[in-house]
Amino acid sequence: METPQDTTPRKRLTSEQGVQAACFLFELNTREQDLMEMAQRAGIPCDADAEVRGKVIEEWYGFVHAAVVYGLQNCASNGIMADYLRSTRVLLTQVAQYDADRIEAFIDQTFAGYIGLMARNEQKQCPALFFRRTLGVSDLTELPKERVAFLSGMMAITMCAILDKLNAYDFVDEPEEEAPCDCEDNVTS
Numbered sequence: 346m347e348t349p350q351d352t353t354p355r356k357r358l359t360s361e362q363g364v365q366a367a368c369f370l371f372e373l374n375t376r377e378q379d380l381m382e383m384a385q386r387a388g389i390p391c392d393a394d395a396e397v398r399g400k401v402i403e404e405w406y407g408f409v410h411a412a413v414v415y416g417l418q419n420c421a422s423n424g425i426m427a428d429y430l431r432s433t434r435v436l437l438t439q440v441a442q443y444d445a446d447r448i449e450a451f452i453d454q455t456f457a458g459y460i461g462l463m464a465r466n467e468q469k470q471c472p473a474l475f476f477r478r479t480l481g482v483s484d485l486t487e488l489p490k491e492r493v494a495f496l497s498g499m500m501a502i503t504m505c506a507i508l509d510k511l512n513a514y515d516f517v518d519e520p521e522e523e524a525p526c527d528c529e530d531n532v533t534s
Contacts, residue, residue, distance in 0.1 A: 357515045363425045366514065367413050368436055370507050374409045375440065377402065383499055388492040389479060400479045406441060407455030408471060412504045415463040419508070421516035468504065472497045 358366060384391045384401045391398040410433065417426040437443040437451060458478075462470050472493060476482045485493050 355513055355515045357517050359517055360422075360425050360428060363417075363421055363514065363516045364428045364432055367417060367425075367429045367511070368432060370416075370510060371406075371409055371413050371436060372440055374412075374503055374507065375402075375406055380405050383496075387496040387499070388489065397479060402441070403451065403455055404475050404478050406437070407451065408459045408475065408500060409503065409507070410456050411459035411463055412507045413511075414460055415504075416508045416511040420511050420514070422518045424518055425516050468500075469497075471500050475500070 380402055381391055381398070383405075384398075389397060389401055391401055414426060414430065417429055433452065434445075434448050437448050443451060455478075458474050459471060462468060462474065473485055475496060476485060476488065476493070482488055
Protein backbone atom coordinates (compact mmCIF):
# COMPACT_ATOMS: atom_id res chain seq x y z
CA MET A 346 0.00 0.00 0.00
CA GLU A 347 1.40 3.36 -1.01
CA THR A 348 1.61 6.16 1.46
CA PRO A 349 0.60 9.61 0.31
CA GLN A 350 3.56 11.82 -0.29
CA ASP A 351 3.69 15.39 0.84
CA THR A 352 3.14 17.54 -2.21
CA THR A 353 3.52 20.82 -0.38
CA PRO A 354 5.99 22.93 -2.31
CA ARG A 355 9.18 23.61 -0.42
CA LYS A 356 9.89 27.21 0.40
CA ARG A 357 12.61 28.70 -1.76
CA LEU A 358 15.33 30.66 -0.01
CA THR A 359 17.88 32.93 -1.61
CA SER A 360 21.48 32.71 -0.44
CA GLU A 361 20.96 35.57 1.99
CA GLN A 362 17.74 34.04 3.35
CA GLY A 363 19.48 30.66 3.65
CA VAL A 364 22.26 32.15 5.76
CA GLN A 365 19.68 33.97 7.89
CA ALA A 366 17.75 30.72 8.40
CA ALA A 367 20.96 28.91 9.39
CA CYS A 368 21.87 31.66 11.87
CA PHE A 369 18.37 31.54 13.31
CA LEU A 370 18.64 27.76 13.77
CA PHE A 371 21.91 28.27 15.63
CA GLU A 372 20.41 30.93 17.89
CA LEU A 373 17.22 28.95 18.50
CA ASN A 374 19.15 25.86 19.57
CA THR A 375 21.66 27.64 21.82
CA ARG A 376 19.49 29.56 24.27
CA GLU A 377 21.37 29.61 27.56
CA GLN A 378 18.38 28.83 29.79
CA ASP A 379 17.60 25.74 27.71
CA LEU A 380 21.25 24.67 27.85
CA MET A 381 21.34 24.94 31.63
CA GLU A 382 18.16 22.86 31.96
CA MET A 383 19.61 20.24 29.63
CA ALA A 384 22.91 20.19 31.54
CA GLN A 385 21.09 19.77 34.85
CA ARG A 386 19.11 16.83 33.48
CA ALA A 387 22.34 15.35 32.13
CA GLY A 388 23.88 15.63 35.60
CA ILE A 389 26.42 18.31 34.69
CA PRO A 390 27.02 20.62 37.69
CA CYS A 391 26.69 24.04 36.02
CA ASP A 392 25.05 25.88 38.91
CA ALA A 393 27.96 25.43 41.29
CA ASP A 394 30.83 25.65 38.81
CA ALA A 395 31.16 28.66 36.47
CA GLU A 396 34.02 27.00 34.57
CA VAL A 397 31.89 23.94 33.79
CA ARG A 398 29.00 26.22 32.84
CA GLY A 399 31.23 28.03 30.34
CA LYS A 400 32.46 24.74 28.90
CA VAL A 401 28.90 23.42 28.51
CA ILE A 402 27.84 26.52 26.63
CA GLU A 403 30.87 26.53 24.35
CA GLU A 404 30.64 22.80 23.61
CA TRP A 405 26.94 23.04 22.83
CA TYR A 406 27.64 26.00 20.54
CA GLY A 407 30.26 23.88 18.80
CA PHE A 408 27.89 20.95 18.38
CA VAL A 409 24.99 23.07 17.08
CA HIS A 410 27.22 25.06 14.73
CA ALA A 411 28.60 21.80 13.34
CA ALA A 412 25.06 20.40 12.93
CA VAL A 413 24.01 23.49 10.97
CA VAL A 414 27.09 23.28 8.74
CA TYR A 415 26.54 19.55 8.25
CA GLY A 416 22.92 20.22 7.28
CA LEU A 417 23.90 22.93 4.83
CA GLN A 418 26.50 20.61 3.29
CA ASN A 419 23.73 18.13 2.58
CA CYS A 420 21.05 20.43 1.17
CA ALA A 421 22.50 23.78 0.11
CA SER A 422 25.19 24.90 -2.26
CA ASN A 423 28.79 25.31 -1.22
CA GLY A 424 28.31 29.05 -1.64
CA ILE A 425 25.54 29.22 0.94
CA MET A 426 27.49 27.03 3.34
CA ALA A 427 30.58 29.21 2.88
CA ASP A 428 28.51 32.36 3.49
CA TYR A 429 27.20 30.84 6.73
CA LEU A 430 30.73 29.92 7.79
CA ARG A 431 31.85 33.49 7.06
CA SER A 432 29.02 34.74 9.27
CA THR A 433 30.36 32.69 12.20
CA ARG A 434 32.48 35.54 13.54
CA VAL A 435 29.56 37.97 13.64
CA LEU A 436 27.24 35.32 15.05
CA LEU A 437 29.61 34.40 17.88
CA THR A 438 30.33 38.04 18.64
CA GLN A 439 26.60 38.78 18.94
CA VAL A 440 25.34 35.59 20.57
CA ALA A 441 28.30 34.69 22.77
CA GLN A 442 30.22 37.97 23.06
CA TYR A 443 33.41 36.17 21.97
CA ASP A 444 36.44 38.23 21.04
CA ALA A 445 38.59 37.47 17.97
CA ASP A 446 41.00 35.12 19.78
CA ARG A 447 38.20 33.14 21.37
CA ILE A 448 36.42 32.84 18.02
CA GLU A 449 39.59 31.42 16.44
CA ALA A 450 39.96 28.89 19.27
CA PHE A 451 36.28 27.97 18.96
CA ILE A 452 36.58 27.33 15.22
CA ASP A 453 39.91 25.47 15.42
CA GLN A 454 39.08 23.32 18.44
CA THR A 455 35.47 23.19 19.61
CA PHE A 456 33.70 23.31 16.25
CA ALA A 457 36.42 21.26 14.51
CA GLY A 458 35.92 18.36 16.92
CA TYR A 459 32.20 18.04 16.20
CA ILE A 460 32.28 18.70 12.46
CA GLY A 461 35.07 16.14 12.13
CA LEU A 462 32.89 13.48 13.76
CA MET A 463 29.92 14.41 11.59
CA ALA A 464 32.00 14.39 8.41
CA ARG A 465 33.05 10.82 9.23
CA ASN A 466 29.43 9.84 10.09
CA GLU A 467 30.47 9.31 13.71
CA GLN A 468 27.74 11.45 15.26
CA LYS A 469 27.28 8.83 17.97
CA GLN A 470 30.67 9.93 19.35
CA CYS A 471 29.48 13.52 19.96
CA PRO A 472 28.23 12.84 23.52
CA ALA A 473 31.58 11.28 24.45
CA LEU A 474 33.41 14.34 23.12
CA PHE A 475 31.00 16.62 25.00
CA PHE A 476 31.45 14.82 28.34
CA ARG A 477 35.23 14.56 27.87
CA ARG A 478 35.55 18.29 27.25
CA THR A 479 33.08 19.47 29.90
CA LEU A 480 33.71 17.02 32.74
CA GLY A 481 37.02 15.44 31.80
CA VAL A 482 35.37 12.01 31.58
CA SER A 483 37.15 9.87 29.01
CA ASP A 484 35.07 6.72 29.45
CA LEU A 485 31.29 7.07 29.34
CA THR A 486 30.89 3.93 31.46
CA GLU A 487 32.11 6.08 34.37
CA LEU A 488 28.82 8.01 34.18
CA PRO A 489 25.29 6.83 34.99
CA LYS A 490 23.68 5.45 31.83
CA GLU A 491 20.67 7.75 32.22
CA ARG A 492 22.87 10.84 31.97
CA VAL A 493 24.61 9.61 28.85
CA ALA A 494 21.31 8.50 27.29
CA PHE A 495 19.69 11.85 28.00
CA LEU A 496 22.51 13.88 26.41
CA SER A 497 22.73 11.46 23.47
CA GLY A 498 19.00 11.86 22.92
CA MET A 499 19.18 15.65 23.12
CA MET A 500 22.00 15.72 20.60
CA ALA A 501 20.15 13.38 18.23
CA ILE A 502 16.90 15.36 18.52
CA THR A 503 18.69 18.67 17.95
CA MET A 504 20.59 17.40 14.94
CA CYS A 505 17.47 15.84 13.40
CA ALA A 506 15.46 19.02 13.97
CA ILE A 507 18.15 21.12 12.27
CA LEU A 508 18.43 18.69 9.33
CA ASP A 509 14.64 18.46 8.95
CA LYS A 510 14.25 22.22 8.95
CA LEU A 511 17.04 22.77 6.43
CA ASN A 512 15.69 19.98 4.20
CA ALA A 513 12.32 21.76 4.10
CA TYR A 514 13.85 24.50 1.94
CA ASP A 515 15.05 24.78 -1.62
CA PHE A 516 18.17 26.89 -1.48
CA VAL A 517 18.56 28.99 -4.59
CA ASP A 518 21.87 30.48 -5.61
CA GLU A 519 21.24 33.71 -7.41
CA PRO A 520 23.71 34.53 -10.11
CA GLU A 521 25.74 37.55 -9.19
CA GLU A 522 24.34 40.56 -10.93
CA GLU A 523 26.77 42.41 -13.06
CA ALA A 524 26.46 46.14 -12.87
CA PRO A 525 25.80 47.65 -16.24
CA CYS A 526 28.86 49.40 -17.48
CA ASP A 527 28.64 52.57 -19.45
CA CYS A 528 32.22 52.86 -20.52
CA GLU A 529 31.83 56.44 -21.69
CA ASP A 530 30.98 57.51 -18.12
CA ASN A 531 34.18 55.92 -16.85
CA VAL A 532 36.50 57.78 -19.16
CA THR A 533 38.21 60.78 -17.62
CA SER A 534 39.29 63.68 -19.72
